[in-house]
Amino acid sequence: xxxxxxxxxxxxxxxxxxxxxxxxxxxxxxxxxxxxxxxxxxxxxxxxxxxxxxxxxxxxxxxxxxxxxxxxxxxxxxxxxxxxxxxxxxxxxxxxxxxxxxxxxxxxxxxxxxxxxxxxxxxxxxxxxxxxxxxxxxxxxxxxxxxxxxxxxxxxxxxxxxxxxxxxxxxxxxxxxxxxxxxxxxxxxxxxxxxxxxxxxxxxxxxxxxxxxxxxxxxxxxxxxxxxxxxxxxxxxxxxxxxxxxxxxxxxxxxxxxxxxxxxxxxxxxxxxxxxxxxxxxxxxxxxxxxxxxxxxxxxxxxxxxxxxxxxxxxxxxxxxxxxxxxxxxxxxxxxxxxxxxxxxxxxxxxxxxxxxxxxxxxxxxxxxxxxxxxxxxxxxxxxxxxxxxxxxxxxxxxxxxxxxxxxxxxxxxxxxxxxxxxxxxxxxxxxxxxxxxxxxxxxxxxxxxxxxxxxxxxxxxxxxxxxxxxxxxxxxxxxxxxxxxxxxxxxxx
Numbered sequence: 001x002x003x004x005x006x007x008x009x010x011x012x013x014x015x016x017x018x019x020x021x022x023x024x025x026x027x028x029x030x031x032x033x034x035x036x037x038x039x040x041x042x043x044x045x046x047x048x049x050x051x052x053x054x055x056x057x058x059x060x061x062x063x064x065x066x067x068x069x070x071x072x073x074x075x076x077x078x079x080x081x082x083x084x085x086x087x088x089x090x091x092x093x094x095x096x097x098x099x100x101x102x103x104x105x106x107x108x109x110x111x112x113x114x115x116x117x118x119x120x121x122x123x124x125x126x127x128x129x130x131x132x133x134x135x136x137x138x139x140x141x142x143x144x145x146x147x148x149x150x151x152x153x154x155x156x157x158x159x160x161x162x163x164x165x166x167x168x169x170x171x172x173x174x175x176x177x178x179x180x181x182x183x184x185x186x187x188x189x190x191x192x193x194x195x196x197x198x199x200x201x202x203x204x205x206x207x208x209x210x211x212x213x214x215x216x217x218x219x220x221x222x223x224x225x226x227x228x229x230x231x232x233x234x235x236x237x238x239x240x241x242x243x244x245x246x247x248x249x250x251x252x253x254x255x256x257x258x259x260x261x262x263x264x265x266x267x268x269x270x271x272x273x274x275x276x277x278x279x280x281x282x283x284x285x286x287x288x289x290x291x292x293x294x295x296x297x298x299x300x301x302x303x304x305x306x307x308x309x310x311x312x313x314x315x316x317x318x319x320x321x322x323x324x325x326x327x328x329x330x331x332x333x334x335x336x337x338x339x340x341x342x343x344x345x346x347x348x349x350x351x352x353x354x355x356x357x358x359x360x361x362x363x364x365x366x367x368x369x370x371x372x373x374x375x376x377x378x379x380x381x382x383x384x385x386x387x388x389x390x391x392x393x394x395x396x397x398x399x400x401x402x403x404x405x406x407x408x409x410x411x412x413x414x415x416x417x418x419x420x421x422x423x424x425x426x427x428x429x430x431x432x433x434x435x436x437x438x439x440x441x442x443x444x445x446x447x448x449x450x451x452x453x454x455x456x457x458x459x460x461x462x463x464x465x466x467x468x469x470x471x472x473x474x475x476x477x478x479x480x481x482x483x484x485x486x487x488x489x490x491x492x493x494x
Contacts, residue, residue: 116143123149128158135161139168147176154184154192162192170199178205185215190244194219211236221249223256234260238268247277254280258287266291270299278308285311289318294325301333304344316348323358327365335369335381346388353392366396370410371403379409386413394421398428401439411439415446422447426455429471434464441470448481 114122119141122134135153138146150172153165166184169177181203184196197219207213207222209229214236217225226233234257241253254272257265269291272284285303288296296318303315319326333345352362369381382400385393394417400410414421421443428440441459444452452474459471 120149128161131161132164135164135168139171142172151180166195182212185212250280251283254283258290266293266295273299281311282314285314285318289321292322297326297329319348320351331365350392363396367399370400370406378406382409382413386416389417391420394424401436414443422449422451426452429455429459437467438470441474445474445477448477450482
């Protein structure tokens with residue numbers, strides 16, 4: 001008999017538990033059902049009055065049951081007296097259904113804020129939104145260990161969470177927050193670093209002579225301040241040049257490296273010559289010219305074929321500024337390169353000749369090429385200079401007339417250059433070496449330009465008979481080619 005009572009009591013409790021859950025669902029779906037039921041009942045016909053009364057009675061009973069359920073239990077009289085069915089709850093006294101209902105309805109009056117430990121725990125939540133909101137709230141509250149907890153978020157997968165952590169550290173301020181923000185300047189993407197730099201600026205931090213200070217100045221675009229940092233700015237600038245996604249900032253970084261003039265930056269600047277943006281390549285070429293290092297010469301020569309005209313122009317100017325270390329590679333390309341390469345290199349060598357400081361050096365290099373090496377190489381060099389037809393090539397070719405092993409090749413090259421060579425050849429008629437004077441007269445004969453008449457007439461009085469005969473033949477050739485000087489030249493020849 002006693003066992004039957006216990007079994008009946010157990011069944012009753014299970015039934016009451018089921019009823020409690022059922023009433024909980026009704027309460028969530030039909031909140032305010034009494035009011036809604038009353039409004040609907042007023043719209044019904046009078047013939048449904050009896051049903052309306054029954055509905056109100058049922059709603060009243062449901063309301064009493066619902067109030068009892070929200071209070072945590074339902075009291076029902078049974079054979080064993082009053083039995084209470086407890087609503088299933090989560091840790092902390094809240095029912096699962098009630099917690100879900102609260103989440104769906106949002107915070108109400110009397111909402112209890114989450115504790116500091118709960119917020120710190122939320123920083124490890126799987127949801128980026130939860131982590132972000134927890135970081136924001138911690139930035140407002142602060143507390144022991146909060147800065148370190150936020151610091152761990154700087155490596156979060158979510159960009160929004162990382163930025164929220166930086167903003168929270170800024171809001172907290174203090175020595176620990178500044179220390180963590182300084183560390184953030186050295187890691188992560190440049191977007192996060194920029195946010196950290198702004199946060200430090202808001203906190204009034206001043207750049208120091210450290211890597212962090214250099215990065216801070218880079219992100220604030222204080223390029224002149226970076227020059228004052230000296231060696232501390234070098235590696236951060238190189239890293240910025242190699243990884244920053246903004247081409248305008250990469251350009252500024254490249255130019256700042258050039259102003260620093262540190263040879264350790266040459267490798268990074270050479271790499272920047274292959275940057276996708278022309279403005280960065282142009283800045284890199286300019287900076288390589290500022291450093292004046294031999295290591296940058298070949299890459300700059302290669303940049304003479306860059307598809308962008310401004311980059312080519314900057315590369316040419318940079319080679320001239322480098323000076324002596326650039327000449328040998330330029331002359332080598334002039335002799336061994338393709339037609340287009342030779343043309344571009346010749347234009348650069350011509351710039352050396354236009355500079356009073358570099359002209360003697362360039363002339364010496366070309367002359368060395370013309371008189372040294374095997375006969376084929378000397379002849380080829382002279383022929384290339386003739387084919388280029390550049391006026392600056394005339395002077396070294398005239399000097400090459402002094403050397404018998406390259407004299408014929410130089411003479412042919414001067415003839416190929418033609419009229420641009422006449423003034424220099426006329427002056428060469430007074431050269432101190434007989435072979436040069438004679439060869440100059442012979443070249444003038446081949447060109448047949450009337451401007452050479454006066455100097456050739458003077459050469460008829462040369463002390464060497466070979467020079468006089470060459471000058472006479474040249475005047476005869478000019479007479480045949482030009483009518484304006486025919487009578488005067490003919491009389492002098494006779």
